Amino acid sequence: MIETATDYNAMTDDAFRTMVRDFVEAHYPPALRFQIGQLPHSVTRGWYGKLAERGWVAPAWPREYGGMGLSPIKRIIMARVFDEHGCSRYADNGVMMTGPLLIKFGTPAQQAYFLPKILSGEHVxxxxxxxxxxxxxxxxxxxxxxxxxxxxxxxxxxxxxxxxxxxxxxxxxxxxxxxxxxxxxxxxxxxxxxxxxxxxxxxxxxxxxxxxxxxxxxxxxxxxxxxxxxxxxxGWSITKALMGGERLFLGASAQSFNALALLRQIARAVGSWGEPVFMERYARLAADLADHNSLYEAGLEKVRAGGELGPEGAMLKVHQTEMYKRIAATAVEIAGPYGGLSGASDAVNEIQVAATFLASMAGTIYGGSSEVQRNILAKQVLHLP
Ligand SMILES: Cc1cc2nc3c(=O)[nH]c(=O)nc-3n(C[C@H](O)[C@H](O)[C@H](O)COP(=O)(O)OP(=O)(O)OC[C@H]3O[C@@H](n4cnc5c(N)ncnc54)[C@H](O)[C@@H]3O)c2cc1C
CATH class of the missing domain: 2.40.110.10 (Butyryl-CoA Dehydrogenase, subunit A, domain 2)
Structure with a gap:
């Protein structure tokens, strides 16, 4: 297997962020920025190819398997730059799930056959x-x-x-x-x-x-x-080992920051920006997001110091996904008739308001529903029976 030469963890966070930003600006197709949901593999294949050429398809895999071997903090920086630039997720289930599965539990033959085909994009x-x-x-x-x-x-x-x-x-x-x-x-x-x-x-x-x-x-x-x-x-213990530790990503603030920026654009387009009733609602959402971001940053600090997220991960996931839903629902309300359109309209700055709202529903279900996350918090934090 090809080992990635560069030790990205030795770079400062700022230098790493700048390098990733430059790469995204040079290679991510502008027409595919800030799309709703995950684009099909046929559309993101070119971007996947660019990441593969650079050896950047698999940020978390160890370098000896062709990954970047990034520390959790560097992975978060990379994900954040991608989010800020509106990069769609590529067909990453092989990278996120099959790779870690085989690296941890697979035979050498399974690793040798499957991992390179995930990195190249041959197998989705x-x-x-x-x-x-x-x-x-x-x-x-x-x-x-x-x-x-x-x-x-x-x-x-x-x-x-x-x-x-x-x-x-x-x-x-x-x-x-x-x-x-x-x-x-x-x-x-x-x-x-x-x-x-x-x-x-x-x-x-x-x-x-x-x-x-x-x-x-x-x-x-x-x-x-x-x-x-x-x-x-x-298989159950394997699955449990794979599912742990990803909630910091599901609780990342970028999705809600992006949604709030869309809400501002819609409000300006329909003339609500500056209206006291709307501004009060907007201020509440922005304040909630600032609170969430503080919690998220605290989680980042814990990971940066080498710790692991406990129930804070469940809290971050519930709070971020539910906040995203509230922002998207507010956008539907203020967009009036345009909030129900399946496509976009220049009356709302070409933003797909209804599609954003529908997409916001998914986060409270996958990766463990809000109710299930609340059960975790009830047991582990509040020690309820
Ligand atoms: C966008 C998206 C992508 C997905 N992708 C995949 C995929 O690629 N592969 C895959 O295998 N699955 C996938 N899923 C499925 C996802 O894992 C399940 O939807 C999720 O586990 C919930 O299961 P369910 O839909 O059967 O709902 P149920 O488990 O039947 O839950 C129904 C309702 O009951 C609540 N509930 C359930 N149990 C409890 C409890 N103990 N206490 C309190 N409330 C409870 C839930 O919160 C929910 O509101 C995806 C789901 C979404 C939304």
Whole structure:
């Protein structure tokens, strides 16, 4: 595997930020800035290629696997510059999930085959966890994998699989032991090619008319023995290890700062800017965002000092995603009739108000819903039963 030469962690934060900013300004297509939601891989492929050439596709992976080996703080700086410039997320599930999965739990053969194809963009991955009736309560999942003597036969259904219709591979959970005492104990982790016979992908059109959410059906899908990651029946602990530590990113302030800037533009376009009633609402949102940012900066400091986020991560995620929703809802209200349009209008400065509002809903569901995060806070901070 190719080792990235530069030790970015040795740079000062300012020098690193400037380098990333210069790169984004030179290479991120201006026409793709500040788009709603995640753009399809076909659209962001060129940007992915630029990042791949520079060795910047995988900020968190260790350098010996072709990643940048960035410290958490440098990763946050990079993500923040991308957010400030309105860069869409690229097809990053392979980078965010499959790579860390294989680096930590994969065999050398799995690492050697899959990691370079993620870095080059040849393989796009999706994540097959959720099922009908198994979302927050993921351990109740029913898709099963049965050992057939040569490998595994997988049958069942996944749902809400983001961008399965753009992916070649799915990393997924399936039940391999129905007799285990706890539902968490009988689950295994698999890597499944989406062109295998028996796989059917059905896109779900959502309110914003995007169709990159999918149902994925597995009908007696045969995969070889080396499709298993880690030990059989130990998939739950692997999943838990992968999901930890990302809430600082989900709680980052940039999304709400960007939304507040859009709200200002809409208010100016429709003549609300300066009206006392609107300005009072705006001031409340801006003050809440300033509060949130203080909490976020405190979280950053803790990480910078080598600590880990505990329940603050849940608090940041709930606060940021719910604030983004409130800002987007205010934009719909003040935009009047333009707030209901599925497209943009020059009456609101070409901002897609309704699409922003619909997109803001998602953050309070994925990565652990607000209710589930509040349960964490109730137990870990308030010590409620
Ligand atoms: C934008 C987006 C992208 C996604 N991408 C993927 C993906 O790529 N792959 C994938 O596998 N999944 C994906 N998901 C699915 C996501 O993980 C689930 O939607 C999420 O886990 C919630 O599960 P659910 O939809 O089944 O709702 P449920 O778990 O049924 O929850 C329904 C409601 O009940 C509440 N609730 C549930 N349990 C509790 C509890 N114990 N206490 C209090 N309230 C509770 C929830 O907060 C929610 O309001 C995505 C979801 C979104 C919105």
């Amino acid at each position: 991955w999706c994540q097959g966890y959720s099922e009908p009736n198994s979302g927050s309560d993921l351990a109740s999942l029913r898709t099963e994998a049965v050992w057939n003597g040569d490998g595994w036969t997988i049958s069942g259904q996944k749902i809400w699989t983001s961008r399965a219709n753009q992916a070649q591979w799915c990393h997924m959970l399936a039940r391999t032991d129905k007799t285990a005492a706890k539902p968490q104990d009988g689950i295994s982790y698999f890597l499944v090619p989406l062109d295998a016979p028996g796989v059917t992908i059905r896109p779900i059109k959502i309110l914003s008319m995007q169709d990159d959410f999918c149902e994925v059906f597995f009908d007696q899908v045969k995969v070889p023995a080396d499709a298993l990651v880690g030990e059989a029946h130990h």
